Amino acid sequence: MSCQTTAQAAELPKVNESGAGEKNPKVVAFLCNWCSYAGADKAGASQLPVPQELSVIRVMCSGRLEPTLILEAIQKGADGVMVLACHPGDCHYKEGNLRAFCRAELLERMLPQLGVDPRRFSFDYVSAAEAEKFSRITTEFVERVRSLG
Numbered sequence: 001m002s003c004q005t006t007a008q009a010a011e012l013p014k015v016n017e018s019g020a021g022e023k024n025p026k027v028v029a030f031l032c033n034w035c036s037y038a039g040a041d042k043a044g045a046s047q048l049p050v051p052q053e054l055s056v057i058r059v060m061c062s063g064r065l066e067p068t069l070i071l072e073a074i075q076k077g078a079d080g081v082m083v084l085a086c087h088p089g090d091c092h093y094k095e096g097n098l099r100a101f102c103r104a105e106l107l108e109r110m111l112p113q114l115g116v117d118p119r120r121f122s123f124d125y126v127s128a129a130e131a132e133k134f135s136r137i138t139t140e141f142v143e144r145v146r147s148l149g
């Protein structure tokens with residue numbers, strides 16, 4: 001009986017000194033296999049800081065992402081969603097990243113109407129060589145989402 005109580009207590013969220021619950025945001029990052037996923041891999045190999053709050057989903061092209069997948073991630077509890085694509089002109093499927101950019105712009109405009117703060121969404125370009133950029137923008141995005149509560 002006492003072991004069960006201890007196990008339940010261990011699952012309670014941490015409480016800081018002010019009494020408010022400390023919450024680590026859940027951030028889903030959709031990464032293109034050919035660029036940003038490789039950039040993330042390089043960031044890890046280079047031991048650059050990558051936020052632990054990031055849940056990476058590898059896709060073969062950012063153009064594969066329908067806005068409904070992004071909304072589904074938010075609906076299922078993500079506090080923030082990132083889409084990281086190949087730079088313009090570098091998409092392996094010609095213009096998938098341009099389609100993704102257009103969808104991202106539309107989605108950003110739609111989010112407030114759906115009751116979602118558009119600052120909880122981010123679209124950017126990261127190449128396989130941009131490990132430092134990957135580290136920086138993921139860290140900044142997680143902090144931004146954390147500040148939104």
Ligand code: FES
Nearest residue numbers: 032061086091092
């Ligand atoms: S292959 Fe990377 S965005 Fe299309």
